[in-house]
Amino acid sequence: MTGETIRNIIELFFMVYAITIFSFYFWLAIVSAKELIKNITTSKTTNYETLLSSPFAPVISVLAPAYNESLTIVENIRALLGLYYPSFEIIVINDGSKDNTLQKTIDAFDLEKVPFVIDYKIPCNEVLGVYKSRMKAYSNLTVIDKKNGGKADALNSGINIAKGDYFISIDVDSIIDPHALKKLIKPFFEETDKKVIAAGGVIQIANSCTIENGQMVEINLPGQFLPRCQVIEYSRSFLMGRLAWSRLDGLLLISGALGLFDKEVVIECGGYFTKTVGEDMELIVRMRKFMANKGIKYKVVYISDPLCWTEAPSTLKVLGSQRNRWTRGTIDTIMIHKDIFFNPKYGFMGMVSHPYWVIFEWMAPVVEVLGIIYFTVIILIGEPNWPFFIAVISFVYFFAITFSTYAILFDHLAYNRYNKKSMIVKLILTSWLEPVLYHPLIVYWGIRGNYDYFIRKRKAWGKMTREGFAKPKQN
Numbered sequence: 001m002t003g004e005t006i007r008n009i010i011e012l013f014f015m016v017y018a019i020t021i022f023s024f025y026f027w028l029a030i031v032s033a034k035e036l037i038k039n040i041t042t043s044k045t046t047n048y049e050t051l052l053s054s055p056f057a058p059v060i061s062v063l064a065p066a067y068n069e070s071l072t073i074v075e076n077i078r079a080l081l082g083l084y085y086p087s088f089e090i091i092v093i094n095d096g097s098k099d100n101t102l103q104k105t106i107d108a109f110d111l112e113k114v115p116f117v118i119d120y121k122i123p124c125n126e127v128l129g130v131y132k133s134r135m136k137a138y139s140n141l142t143v144i145d146k147k148n149g150g151k152a153d154a155l156n157s158g159i160n161i162a163k164g165d166y167f168i169s170i171d172v173d174s175i176i177d178p179h180a181l182k183k184l185i186k187p188f189f190e191e192t193d194k195k196v197i198a199a200g201g202v203i204q205i206a207n208s209c210t211i212e213n214g215q216m217v218e219i220n221l222p223g224q225f226l227p228r229c230q231v232i233e234y235s236r237s238f239l240m241g242r243l244a245w246s247r248l249d250g251l252l253l254i255s256g257a258l259g260l261f262d263k264e265v266v267i268e269c270g271g272y273f274t275k276t277v278g279e280d281m282e283l284i285v286r287m288r289k290f291m292a293n294k295g296i297k298y299k300v301v302y303i304s305d306p307l308c309w310t311e312a313p314s315t316l317k318v319l320g321s322q323r324n325r326w327t328r329g330t331i332d333t334i335m336i337h338k339d340i341f342f343n344p345k346y347g348f349m350g351m352v353s354h355p356y357w358v359i360f361e362w363m364a365p366v367v368e369v370l371g372i373i374y375f376t377v378i379i380l381i382g383e384p385n386w387p388f389f390i391a392v393i394s395f396v397y398f399f400a401i402t403f404s405t406y407a408i409l410f411d412h413l414a415y416n417r418y419n420k421k422s423m424i425v426k427l428i429l430t431s432w433l434e435p436v437l438y439h440p441l442i443v444y445w446g447i448r449g450n451y452d453y454f455i456r457k458r459k460a461w462g463k464m465t466r467e468g469f470a471k472p473k474q475n
Helices: 003-045 048-053 073-081 101-109 151-161 180-190 225-247 263-268 279-294 316-336 344-362 364-380 386-415 421-454
Strands: 060-066 088-095 111-114 127-133 141-146 166-170 195-205 210-212 215-218 258-262 298-310
Touching: 003 225, 003 298, 003 344, 003 364, 003 386, 060 073, 060 151, 060 180, 073 088, 073 101, 088 101, 088 151, 101 111, 101 127, 101 141, 141 151, 151 166, 151 263, 151 279, 166 180, 166 263, 180 195, 180 258, 180 298, 195 225, 195 279, 225 298, 225 386, 225 421, 258 263, 258 279, 263 279, 279 298, 279 316, 279 344, 316 344, 316 421, 344 364, 364 421, 386 421
Parallel strands: 060 088, 060 166, 088 141, 195 298
Antiparallel strands: 111 127, 127 141, 166 258, 195 258, 210 215
């Protein structure tokens, strides 16, 4: 085989890979657009007040793990207390915080330690105390203080004392839409042919927004470049990606920031797996496998409404730590459940969703770096195929900005959150810079995640330093 033949094969591989992944993106964009239009139409005719006034509305337990969240803990609990739903409880789990998260919560809500018997259906670290408020207004608030065990362990302890048949897992540093519970619970009762086991919703970026008493008062576009890139990234991921996978019955991930689960199924599956940093994705995949192995028809759904606002990392250090963890969590889930890969037993999940995550989510940064290395070597030996490389780079760049612009405009037409033209223009301009300035960082952190997983055997979460919502940065 000649050197030229080898080069042609390598270049054909990169071209086919690029065309395939973009074909998937195009397909998912079409599916998500149809589903979003359907969801918006349905939402307009839904009478949520009937659900709110129904005596048969199920109890929902809101589980909020907290670790060193003193900056935002009080206002976020206040936001949870203001949720519009007839019957819910809030369980905040202080996972061995080293700051004054627990004390601030005790002071703000007049808590006292109470005797409590815990049924350890799911193993978790020792619970040091359970706190309830002396004030009737906070009678549905429970705070657990436990030894540090990580987010998954904290959630398991919350599940063990939860009273509801359903529980919602959230990040305590996020702002939840007041109507989130009634919108998330709705699919569980609409579906008659299949058992809904989990539901997720759209996550949006809260940086630079005005938040008072735990409520979103004014939506602003992030003033900093990194959070603004994440606004575009989240629009693509949540609105264009997960909504389509939900429609195709292939959704493998519900964000840990907001997800509603059937508690009985989660307990039967053994709760959250504490030995991974990707506990949210791993649980969904395990629940889906469990239902498939039992031969029970099931569904994992996704709500297209923006139901949760979270503070995005605004520094390279914190963002890099987050993306490194996401990469390691993805690899972990793929490796734990590798028996799904192209396994027809698991239907669309086995034949399409899982392979997609392996080939185009996990391996994409690796393929990109290999492409850069190949291009560099070809330049050094003085035999670059400039027309080919210019064509590939141009195709990738223009597809990326077109897809991002599509996501921005579609989100704007559907929800009009950023209601000033200047905000939309700024987002579109950012999308032109994102492939050049932001995406290479994501690729680098993806490679570091692979290195840390396979070489360093790293299992730690990494630090997520928050600025808090108290002083929003205006545009």
